Amino acid sequence: MKRAFFKALVKLNNLVMPSLYKKDPMKLSTIQKGVLGFRYWALTNSMK
Structure with a gap:
């Protein structure tokens, strides 16, 4: 469910x-x- x-x-x-993704961090x-950190956090948790 998570x-x-x-x-x-x-x-x-x-x-x-x-x-x-095309911009220099x-x-x-x-x-x-x-925003970039939140997107990364959500993406990594969706793959676990």
Whole structure:
């Protein structure tokens, strides 16, 4: 059930949140770093 929740969260992230994969992480603002971290956290939990 936990994995299904995170898979749904990742799909929602892909639709709603901006894609930051082409940007340099060192040049991102604090909010963009937070978004990137949240997306990474949700993705890694959906794969466990």
